[in-house]
Amino acid sequence: MRYILLLVLVLSGSAFAADVDDMVKAGREALTRMDIPLAMTHFDNALKAVPTHPEAAYERGRILLKMGDAKNAVADFTTAALADPKNGLALVRRGEAQMILKNPDIAFKDFEAAIVASPQLAEVFVVRATYRFQ
Numbered sequence: 001m002r003y004i005l006l007l008v009l010v011l012s013g014s015a016f017a018a019d020v021d022d023m024v025k026a027g028r029e030a031l032t033r034m035d036i037p038l039a040m041t042h043f044d045n046a047l048k049a050v051p052t053h054p055e056a057a058y059e060r061g062r063i064l065l066k067m068g069d070a071k072n073a074v075a076d077f078t079t080a081a082l083a084d085p086k087n088g089l090a091l092v093r094r095g096e097a098q099m100i101l102k103n104p105d106i107a108f109k110d111f112e113a114a115i116v117a118s119p120q121l122a123e124v125f126v127v128r129a130t131y132r133f134q
Contacts, residue, residue: 020046024055036063047079054083058090065093070100081117088118092127099131107131 027042040063046056061076077094080087095110111128118124 020049020053020056023049024053024059027056027059031059039063052079052083054080054087054090057083058087058093061090061093065097070097073097074101086117088114088121088124091117092124096127
């Protein structure tokens with residue numbers, strides 16, 4: 001009986017993870033249609049289910065950054081970076097949010113960390129160079 005219960009729990013966990021991934025996918029699809037409120041709802045629901053989901057946190061952080069909510073964007077990008085240390089985009093976006101918050105020293109540490117985490121991504125170099133030029 002215990003083995004059956006354990007098997008049910010394991011299988012339901014897999015289904016649960018797939019549901020969260022489906023929420024993130026639906027959020028991205030809403031973004032492509034420029035339906036920001038619906039995208040936020042999907043990302044919020046994904047993060048309620050799995051608070052450390054790196055993709056949901058990153059995508060919600062991007063929306064918050066575009067909306068001018070840099071403080072909450074930093075929190076989401078931090079969640080994404082901690083959940084996926086190789087996610088240089090989360091670090092570079094957190095750096096951008098820090099620049100908006102007038103924290104350039106912290107921002108440039110994030111830009112450098114983004115390059116270390118994802119040296120193959122040209123975007124992390126471009127963002128750092130753009131802010132250095134400014």
